[in-house]
Amino acid sequence: MVSGLAFCGAMCYNRGMKADLHTHSAFSPDGISPLFEMAAAAHGMGLAYLGVSEHFDYDYAFYGITFEGETPTDETAYFSAARALQREYEGKGMRLLVGGEYGYCPDAGCCEKYLALTARQRPDFVINSVHSLDGYDCYFAEYFQGKPRERAYGKYLERVRESLEAPYSYDIVGHIGYVARRAPYEKKLLSYDDFPALFDDILRTVIAKGKILEVNTSTKGLKTRFLPEAGVLSRYFELGGRRISFGSDAHDTSRILEGFSEALAALKQIGFTALTVPIRGDYLEVKI
Numbered sequence: 001m002v003s004g005l006a007f008c009g010a011m012c013y014n015r016g017m018k019a020d021l022h023t024h025s026a027f028s029p030d031g032i033s034p035l036f037e038m039a040a041a042a043h044g045m046g047l048a049y050l051g052v053s054e055h056f057d058y059d060y061a062f063y064g065i066t067f068e069g070e071t072p073t074d075e076t077a078y079f080s081a082a083r084a085l086q087r088e089y090e091g092k093g094m095r096l097l098v099g100g101e102y103g104y105c106p107d108a109g110c111c112e113k114y115l116a117l118t119a120r121q122r123p124d125f126v127i128n129s130v131h132s133l134d135g136y137d138c139y140f141a142e143y144f145q146g147k148p149r150e151r152a153y154g155k156y157l158e159r160v161r162e163s164l165e166a167p168y169s170y171d172i173v174g175h176i177g178y179v180a181r182r183a184p185y186e187k188k189l190l191s192y193d194d195f196p197a198l199f200d201d202i203l204r205t206v207i208a209k210g211k212i213l214e215v216n217t218s219t220k221g222l223k224t225r226f227l228p229e230a231g232v233l234s235r236y237f238e239l240g241g242r243r244i245s246f247g248s249d250a251h252d253t254s255r256i257l258e259g260f261s262e263a264l265a266a267l268k269q270i271g272f273t274a275l276t277v278p279i280r281g282d283y284l285e286v287k288i
């Protein structure tokens, strides 16, 4: 008799199902821990997959958004260091994936720059995220000035919908609900019930395009352990969505895999049975 394990092929992993696919190191403008420390910490924690997704914020450049003391990710330095580290971890039980988080911007020139970046570096995976709107990063107070909640959040979701049509290839739809992280409203959390039609359009498009919806646990100050909130995830499942990734959005070693077990428990309760790990166009299923 052959055990089930012999048949699992690419779905096999020997370090459990721990996969954190949204992390930043000191290569990112706002990252803290050096990349080699992030990798060593993740390996020590028993991760099967560590996705490094340094920021590429061509949207900031387009809008002229700058932050004091922060410099953009050095593309060449990052990719060469990360590829070297990736080789170092080969055969050590953890797959290090060299990726990027692209800050979506509808400007055609901006999208061209992402296309060129992808062609130059061939990242293992790409997270497409909406950070900027109206010339501001919607994480910060300026974006909300003079905007009622419905307008601030509605505009954000419309931009997320638009981002799904990006002309460059991407795998994961990053942190839907990011706009709420530091919003000034009494009811901060962006819920499915706030914009059901818009959410349905987004979720149906994610599914139709075969993309992966990210569950992101960087939610300090919000009444949820992950973004998007459970109502959105349930609806995604109901509509037939099965591709889910986990991302802590850690910017230092202390937050790697933060909230993983809570997120997984919630996903299982909804009905999800696997996480999806994108590697150069291959989508591996990791059973949970």
Ligand SMILES: [Zn+2]
Residues within 6 Å of the ligand: 101, 129, 131, 174, 175
């Ligand atoms: Zn982000």
Ligand SMILES: [Zn+2]
Residues within 6 Å of the ligand: 022, 024, 101, 249
């Ligand atoms: Zn991020």
